[in-house]
Structure formats: C-alpha cells, structure tokens
Amino acid sequence: MTAYLIRRLFQMVVVVFVVSLFMFFLFNIAPGGPLTGLQQQQRRITPEERARIRAQYELDLYWPIRYTRWLIGWPQGPIVVGGQELFANIPVGCYIEATPEEGGGCHQYVYLADMPQLHPPARSSQGILFGDFGRSTVVQAGRPVWDLLMSRLWATVELQVISLALSLLIAVPLGIYSAVHQYSKFDYTFTTAAFVGSSMPTFFFGLLFILMFTILAGRIQEILPWWPVLPPGLREAVRPYDVASWLTRIQPGSALDRFLHLLMPVGVLTIVSVAAWSRFLRSSMLEVLRQDYVRTARAKGLPERIVINKHALRNALIPFVTVLVLQIPLFFAGAIVTETIFAWPGMGRLYFDALNRSDYNIALAFIYVTTILTVFATLLGDILYAVIDPRIRYS
Incomplete structure (x- = not known):
C-alpha cells in the first residue's frame, strides 16, 4: 500500500501540473480579457x-x-x-x-x-x-483572490452538504427497494421518474421552481390558500416578507429566512442527484443480486434482510463509491448552474461572474483548487475500495 500511495501521489503532482499548464495557456489564448x-x-x-x-x-x-x-x-x-x-x-x-x-x-x-x-x-x-x-482585477478589484474564495466557500458548503445528505437518504433506499422488487409497479414508476429527472437539465428544474413558487404563486394561492411564496434567490432577504397566511411575517437574516432561501436550490440539487444516484445503485444492486454467492446465502436460509444488507449491498456500493467521492470537489466548486439561477452567493456563482467579466485570477484559482480536490477524491475512492472489499489489494 505504501508503494502504491507514493506512486499515486507522484502521478497526482504530474496531473495537477499538466492541468494548470493547459488551463493557463487556454485562458491566455481565449478571447476577452482586461x-x-x-x-x-x-x-x-x-x-x-x-x-x-x-x-x-x-x-x-x-x-x-x-x-x-x-x-x-x-x-x-x-x-x-x-x-x-x-x-x-x-x-x-x-x-x-x-x-x-x-x-x-x-x-x-x-x-x-x-x-x-x-x-x-x-x-x-x-x-x-x-x-x-x-488579486481580483474586476469582480472585487484589488482584493486577494484567496480571501474572496473563502468568503464564498461556506455558502457553497452549506448548500452542498444539505443536498448531499438528503440525496443519500432518499437515493440509497429507493435504489435498493427498486432492485429488490424488480418489475413491480413501484419499480416501473420509479424508473420512469428517475429517467425523467436525470434527463432534464438542471436549469429546467430551477426555472420551474421559480415559476411555481414565486411568479405564479399568487395565482395558485387563489386555488390553494396554503401554497407558499418562496424567495427566488440570494441567501437571505433584505426586508421582511410574507410567505403564506399560515406563517408569520419573515424577518431578514433569521433562521427561518435562511431556511426558506435554501428550499429551492437544495430541492433542485436533490432531485437531480437522487434521479442519477438511485438509477446507478439500482443497476449495481441488480448485478450483485444475480451473483452465485447471493443465491448461496439465500439457500442457507439467511433472512432476506441480512442477504440484502450484508452480502449484496456492500458489494453494490463499490462502484457507487466512485460517484460519491467525486462529490468532494463540489464542496468547493459548488453548483454553477444552480447558484447562478438562484443568485446564491457561492463558489459556482463567483466562477460564473469571473468568466463573464474576464477576471482570470479568480477563474484560474477556482480551476486549480478544484483539480487538486478531484485528484485527491479519486485517491480516496481507491482507498475506500480496499476498505469495502477486502479482496482488493494494492501493491
């Protein structure tokens, strides 16, 4: 394992250097600039x-x-x-x-x-x-880029951690249940919904949420009085506002205000992640359930719960780990499309502004740090493979 880690660390340094060289060159030949x-x-x-x-x-x-x-x-x-x-x-x-x-x-x-x-x-x-x-040249001229990145980081971490936790809590049980009950009515319904959710672009759900819960919310309240009117963007409000007749007036900066601003961006990220991850886990579980060792476990008379959780799920999680560890860079990079649509003051919105206004120092720092987190995430995934499956050994 030690020799493998040393070899991988050397490869990671080479990859980061090559990526930084190419991205710097591309930014310099790209149109635009100061x-x-x-x-x-x-x-x-x-x-x-x-x-x-x-x-x-x-x-x-x-x-x-x-x-x-x-x-x-x-x-x-x-x-x-x-x-x-x-x-x-x-x-x-x-x-x-x-x-x-x-x-x-x-x-x-x-x-x-x-x-x-x-x-x-x-x-x-x-x-x-x-x-x-x-230092930033346009977005906040003269301010150190690292300070600017850190000022936006926690907004992105807040958004990503909540959506990641909700996605795992929903996607994993759905994927397992759908695989175990293959060809059932639930499986057909789930597969159709997951296919639609993973096929639609992120901005579609973002604009749909804004349309339903902000623009047309007043008309919907005429039919459904309990329907809420949610804030369409930012992280917190600047003035008091009303959401619904059953809720008191919301004060800006309060915990409830921050929660209401989180609902739509977190909902968009959760829908997209659940649709993709649940289908991926379902396919992985179906492949494992057809293996001989699962049939042997059932033939021994083991309870179905133990067969699924101990024998099938643990092996089905091996490919799922690859998808999961690649979410680590998103804690820094954020969701560019979602944060832009909802004007969320996070890293994704900052990167969009930097590209749009040709602030290349911010854009280069963003890509460089994301590259480092990506290569470390892949290394962490390889290590987790050996933890989940004792048969995997590195030399």
Whole structure:
C-alpha cells in the first residue's frame, strides 16, 4: 500500500501540473480579457497609456513567463549570480505594440532587467504553490483572490452538504427497494421518474421552481390558500416578507429566512442527484443480486434482510463509491448552474461572474483548487475500495 500511495501521489503532482499548464495557456489564448474594451478604442488612447495598462495586468509578458510567475512567483526581477545580472537583455515580452497601420510587431520590448521597474515585487504574486493566488482585477478589484474564495466557500458548503445528505437518504433506499422488487409497479414508476429527472437539465428544474413558487404563486394561492411564496434567490432577504397566511411575517437574516432561501436550490440539487444516484445503485444492486454467492446465502436460509444488507449491498456500493467521492470537489466548486439561477452567493456563482467579466485570477484559482480536490477524491475512492472489499489489494 505504501508503494502504491507514493506512486499515486507522484502521478497526482504530474496531473495537477499538466492541468494548470493547459488551463493557463487556454485562458491566455481565449478571447476577452482586461483589454477587450480598449481594443475598440485604440485611436483614443496613446501607446504609452495602453502599455501602462498592459503592464498593470502583466499582459506585456509572454505567457510562459506569466505562467511561472503565477505558479511559483518567478521571475520577479533580474537573475543575479555573483553580482552579475544574467540574461538581462533577453526579451520576455512586448511593452509597446505597433498598431496594424504601422505594420504590427513590437516597438519596445520588456527585458528581464526592466521587470523590477515595470512589475514591482509588492504587486507581483508569490506563486500559487506558496498560497498566493494574486488579486481580483474586476469582480472585487484589488482584493486577494484567496480571501474572496473563502468568503464564498461556506455558502457553497452549506448548500452542498444539505443536498448531499438528503440525496443519500432518499437515493440509497429507493435504489435498493427498486432492485429488490424488480418489475413491480413501484419499480416501473420509479424508473420512469428517475429517467425523467436525470434527463432534464438542471436549469429546467430551477426555472420551474421559480415559476411555481414565486411568479405564479399568487395565482395558485387563489386555488390553494396554503401554497407558499418562496424567495427566488440570494441567501437571505433584505426586508421582511410574507410567505403564506399560515406563517408569520419573515424577518431578514433569521433562521427561518435562511431556511426558506435554501428550499429551492437544495430541492433542485436533490432531485437531480437522487434521479442519477438511485438509477446507478439500482443497476449495481441488480448485478450483485444475480451473483452465485447471493443465491448461496439465500439457500442457507439467511433472512432476506441480512442477504440484502450484508452480502449484496456492500458489494453494490463499490462502484457507487466512485460517484460519491467525486462529490468532494463540489464542496468547493459548488453548483454553477444552480447558484447562478438562484443568485446564491457561492463558489459556482463567483466562477460564473469571473468568466463573464474576464477576471482570470479568480477563474484560474477556482480551476486549480478544484483539480487538486478531484485528484485527491479519486485517491480516496481507491482507498475506500480496499476498505469495502477486502479482496482488493494494492501493491
């Protein structure tokens, strides 16, 4: 096991490095960025002003140089060995670009010796490997990215933990019962509902909930007086509001207010997860129930409850663990679509805003941390395989 863990850790480092390299490169060649608006008014600004803005966002440097500065915080200035500057005259970027009318190219290059003046160390990142993710450029300009991520993290964790717990409590019993009672009326009904739930996109359920419990709720109350009017977004209200005649006026920031704001986003995530997980567990249970050792356990006269829970379920959970451990990155990444629809102030909404407004420091930090959590989740899944099934051994 020790040799296997060392080998896997080395593979994880390689995977994270490759992913970070490719995502940084893709973000740099993607359209958009801080200069998108300036490109539409090139004739209104001087080349020096454009150069200053490029230097502010470090766009005057070539992308491999920006990548090493983003990853490890190097280079921050000239390389000095024995009192002599090495490679000081090597260009690392373009400071002033030539306009298309001038034939393109570069008027003035950035050299390694110029970097202390153009990129002061106080503003330069120390590198994400040292916990410095830089600063936000648009969403909350000047604020450290890590502080911004942590301010949104607990909203996402709250949403994901509640929906995960509800999904497990509903999906596991449904999947087991449907597999044990295959071809029954319940199984047909459950399979149809699960198929519909897993086929529909997440935003469909989100918009449907908002339509039923917010937009049309007043008309529905004329027929069903007990029908509630739920808040359509955010994490808490800003002013008192009414939900139904049978409930007192809700005060903003109260526990009941937070609970009501959770209902619709948690409901959407739970429906989607239950539909997918229950069908997956049902298929896994059906495969296990056909195995010889299950038939042998029944032939011995063991109670059906022991056959299902001890012999069948434990082996059926092995593939289900793969699906379950991959939910760990979602505790950080959040549900982008759901949080966007309900304006939930979590990580998914932050990532959407960062992409929409070209705040690449936030987007890169988001993907980098999610990648690390994903590779650790896969390692945890492999370890849990050995815990659930003693026959599995790693060497």
